[in-house]
Amino acid sequence: MPRRGERKTRIRSKGPANTQVTPGRIGVRVFLEQRRGRTIKHSIDPSDYRCTTLAAQLADEWLKMTRHAALSGGGSEYSGAVRSFAQFTDKHLSEAGVNPVDVRLDGHGVDLVEVLYAWEGDLRQKHGVKSKQPYRLARALLALIEQRASVDSGIPEHLRQRAKAPASYGKPTPQPLDEFSNAERIALRDAARAAVRATEARLARGRELLAAGTDPREGGWRDLPNLLWATQMRMVNSQTLQTHLPAKTRWWPPEVVDLLPAPEGQSRRPGVRVLGQELGRLLFPDEYDLQAFRILLLLGMADTTPEELHDLQLDDIEFTDGGLRLVQTKMRAARIRADLHPEVDLEVVSEDGEGQEFTGGGAWDVPGLMRRLLAATALIREIFDPEPYLFVAVRQLLGGGELTGKVAQFRTPQRCRFSFWITSQRDAQGRPLDISEPHEVRRLRKTTKVVRAVALGGTVSDLAGDDHHVEVYRGHYAHGTTAHIMAGRAINRSQEWVFQRVVHKPVLVDEAAEERLEESEVAGELGMDIEVAKAMRAGELDMGLVNCRNPYDSPQRTDNKLCHVAPGMCMLCRNAVIFYSQLPRLLLMSDRIERMRTALPPPRWHAIYGQQRAALDEVFAECADRLPAARQQITEMELNLDVPLGQRTEFDR
Structure with a gap:
């Protein structure tokens, strides 16, 4: 104990002089999604915007919303709303003389409600009055702000009230898609059948050549069968072909040159990259070839949506004595069901005139198409071992030109799209197909529904079947032109009946x-x-x-x-x-x-x-x-x- 009057000097620790805390870089918000055999990355980088704090807060809410609600597509509406609003805020506040760095959801320096109204008006001008995008983006952003306000007491009251209110511009009434006419349906069916035959003939030729091929390191790189053998062994890429083939296309063997498409408006034929792609198409179908199978299956399966068909895996397909059993998942309804597609009974007439019936020989029914599709893609599954989905196709990688087997997406490149397939088809007279626009694959399902309605007739509940509620069928399928014509004919018949008798x-x-x-x-x-x-x-x-x-x-x-x-x-x-x-x-x-x-x-x-x-x-x-x-x-x-x-x-x- 120190005595009275004694004072002990305390030594205080001193911090470093002129200490300045510098905020580190705000991390990128990333959401990974497994979709049809591949990992898709969705991300928002707040540092891309001057209003970094605001973008980070909204990005956090996007991640929370996407994970908790298990949104498909990475919650694209919510992430798109965050990017659009952050980009607009940077521009709008800079023009108003306000530094975007200071804006945040729980701040009071900037009135975000006014910024929201200005952003919605800008979306309206950018997308037009008939677009649903302004409504979707505004609704998504308000939902994120409301979610944040439920746990953050620092959100201003007027911003809370705005988040609870609806979007400034309502959702416009959409123009529903009409079905294809019966003539268009028949034209698409015939063109798809011709395309399937052409694909099978090309693959059959390629496999015949493959059987005659040997290792090109021993038999030479200038024989087409040897090139196909190397393609099967995954030895072919742009560098390999450039090394072992002559520099000029005109010096290549004629059978190899014939694989290349004819030049259109060019001074020379395509080179080794296109050759590698065409070699792959002799052995494997690509997404353009699978488009024909897709069309025929959708025309033959009235209760299947394009999304359900794309999501089919090999374990969902079972061939039985009675036909084909498919286990399908309707994502929006969270419903799993098993559908049986019976096979067509064919009759073979012998020389003595007696008929013999047997089951399982249908070439264009659903079971027959499935068998042909699985046979066409069997070599892809054997060589590349892709994810076990029904639609797998060969694709050439960018850069080295190597071939790989991937799950078909029917989106990119442009050649894989449904619209490109239609415009590239010709009828029996060599004329382009006369198919009304828009070239939407969803119209195939509506066409199949209409064909079913024409064939079955009956009440709306009968036509809706077991995959729709009556109101869903009435709102999405009963508005079609064919349905209106049928209804008009029924009314005319009833009026004529009354007129004749009354x-x-x-x-x-x-x-x-x-x-x-x-x-x-x-x-x-x-x-x-x-x-x-x-x-x-x-x-x-x-x-x-x-x-x-x-x-x-x-x-x-x-x-x-x-x-x-x-x-x-x-x-x-x-x-x-x-x-x-x-x-x-x-x-x-x-x-x-x-x-x-x-x-x-x-x-x-x-x-x-x-x-x-x-x-x-x-x-x-x-x-x-x-x-x-x-x-x-x-x-x-x-x-x-x-x-x-x-x-x-x-x-x-």
Whole structure:
């Protein structure tokens, strides 16, 4: 213990002079996704933007959202929203004289709500009013901010409220894809079948040459079979071919030169890189070749989406005695189901004329196509050992030109796309296929659904099948042109049925029956007695257009008074009887009705005069040979139809 008055000097530690803490580089946010046999990297680097802190905070929320919600595609909408907003913030704040470095979600120096509104307006101008991209990006960014605000109390209140509100611009109503027409479907089917045959013939030739090949280090590099042998052994690349083949293409063997595509607008043929690609195509199919199998399978599988077909693996495919069993996963519905595709029973007729039925020989049904596809890609699986997916293709790597087997994506390069395949096809006459745009592979599924609807008919619940709810089918498939045509035909048939049974039409009496009208049998057949028949022949029951069995029994009134709607409604009256001598009047009435077609809107004209027009057409169809003479009679005698004054103002306006 120190005594009173004694003080012990304490030695204090001193830190380094002029210490300045420099923030390190903010790390890159990375999300790795396994998709169809390959690892896809999604990343956001906050240091790419001047608003580094804001970009880092949003990127953290993107990673959290993608991982917790298990979003496919790496949460592309959310990552795209972060990049777009960070890039816009740099530009917008710099133009306003504000340093973007200072902006952050939990800061109060910059009003991010105003920046958000400006960003949404910029998206609207950039993408257009019909694009869904502004709505998607804004909704994604607001979701990230709201997620951050739920755990960070430093977020300003007005930014919290903005994050809870919807996007400034609503989602535009999309224009649904229409199906391919039946003629287009047949054209695509025939072109795909021809392409499958050509691919199989090319592969068969390549494997025949391969059987005759030997090691080119012993047998020489200028023989095509030896080059194919080296291709199978993965010895071929651009450097190898350049070393062992002459420098000039014209010095190559003719059978090797013939593999190269003909030059188009170039002074010379392609070189060793294209040769390596063509050597691979003699042994293995590429994505362009697989496009034909893809089209035929989608046309044959009504309950399969393109995504489900692409995700099929070898373990999901099982050949049974009854056909083909496929285990498919619908990602959006999180549903796994097994579908059985039966095989087509073929009949072989022997020489003695007796037929023998057997199962399993269908070449173009789903099981047959699967067998052919697996056979075409078998060598790829043997040589390159790719991921066990159904669609695997050979691809040439950039740089060295080596061949590798990959899962088909049908995206890049351009040659692998569905649209490129369509534009490169020709019909039997050598003309390009006339296929309506857009060239979307999803339209194949809609086409298959429509074919099923045409074949099965029935109610919407029947057509939806077991892979859709009724409302999903109604909203996504029942809007197609073919479905509308079918619905229109059904409505027309029902209306015609009602018209034939409910609407009473006039009776047309020919000249022979008119002469015998006073006979009891003829009059009874026409629904009148002898006295009415005599009065009709004498012209006493002429209503100005046709004759009437009983003018005091009009269906238009119930007070037993004289009909007041003749001749305007005579063609729809059960009492009307027409003589051949009255055909000129009917033609004049027909002309008046046609004049009204130009004076009234189509719906109103159809409601008022549509049935009369149809009744007149039926009468004219029965006596078409007499109409020219009736027209000539109108001209020679200058006939006019006697119409009451009240109706004349309507007909003649």
